[in-house]
Amino acid sequence: MSITVQSFGIKEALNKLHIKEINHGSAYGINSFGEGELLNSYSPVDGELIGKVTATTKEEYQKIMASAEEAFTTWRIMPAPQRGEIVRQFGEKLRELKEPLGKLVSYEMGKSYQEGLGEVQEMIDICDFAVGLSRQLHGLTMHSERPGHRMYEQYHPLGIVGIISAFNFPVAVWAWNTALAWICGDVCIWKPSEKAPLCGVACQNIIAEILEKNNLPAGISCLINGDYKVGEFMTSDKRIPLVSATGSIRMGKIVAQAVAARLGKSLLELGGNNAIIVTPDADIKMTVIGAVFGAVGTAGQRCTSTRRLIIHESIYDTVKNALVDAYQQIRIGNPLDENNHVGPLIDKDAVNMYQKALEKAKSEGGKTVVEGAVLSGEGYQSGCYVKPAIVEAKNEFEIVQEETFAPILYLLKYSGEVENAIAIQNGVAQGLSSAIMTNNLREAERFLSAAGSDCGIANVNIGTSGAEIGGAFGGEKETGGGRESGSDAWKIYMRRQTNTINYTTELPLAQGIKFDL
């Protein structure tokens, strides 16, 4: 294995995470195995092969599912706070391994090291959240209409939760799901993105050790690897009552249909087409920081990335010029070097999509404000580095209606009242994140009202990305409607049971029905 970024401590990080040259991609607990074909993981940072992972075969999948089914019988009856204790230990281990794991995230998928650390921090935060929640899995009690009766509801574990995650948040999104599912008493089977499989192996290694140390069944945490065909093992499997999938709208539609065909549940977190509305009362400095981080952070590869800026005509040129200035300051390069703001795109396919999107924007009448480019030469040899671009466009352009996973920001102009901007903001198929920059209370409240943003996330004086784990995360329309992470998102990982108990010697019927024998 040759690592060209030795100076950034990648080799040490891989050692600490027990990542080898060839890794088994099928695992339950510490038992990893694999006979399937080898998947290569190349770093978009320098184009080097980081390691290989074996893909999961159908036979291996069956073995893993058997271990998950068995683990569930033990795990579901363990008191929830004790399950919380395991998640607490997992969070502690993540604190210890934050730097190597953050580094692997950065090296395998290309986001800045700071953002890699931030992603591991999201894992730690959701563990803390889940630990507290493990003592709060409460249902309601209701008053029965019948005398001498008690009625209440309780939440029970659901079973085996399937998790399909994307390359852009290769560890945090799994943790949002799995930390909650575990305290809820479910066991999990995870297929990470085939573009970041080593992140999956690293996480599995961490939790496997904890399960073993606590003498718990290995199948509580299972890992499978491969492309969509391996994902299909789960979507068509009746033993998996819930499939949580993060990725493209195209993928989500396929998953949703396959899971619905067997009346399973799916939790979908799909594409966004997120906008910031900039009103005449906006703080321009804050707007520029929020928009630039939202558009170029993670090289525009967050589902919450800012894709559209909807600017009032009265301040349009001021905002545009401030953005042009800010874009001149952006440093693009090795994301492990903390001086750089923007790393590479995930692979050359992504670079192609970026180029095609810019061409399409031009052909539809878009006007370039900051020219995009694919970078080459010293430091850019992986061929995955691109320049963040800004294009003046119209909301109805086909390309503006699409989510391109790249740092392209479209500037759109509005006139008149904030309602006109809201109509543009809502005028796309996706509904994940949205924001308004304004110091005008009336505008902010109109944006947040029932007639305002139609997205799952609506922020005031904050950009579209960087949500905290404490809120429910997800969106409406083609974003898929799922909610993960904070608030009461835990409920989807449990089954609700309504219980009515009669403590009399009579059997009165509900609705006053008489049935005398």
Ligand code: UN1
């Ligand atoms: C994603 O891009 O799939 O809100 C998740 C954010 C991050 C999570 C993004 N906390 O930008």
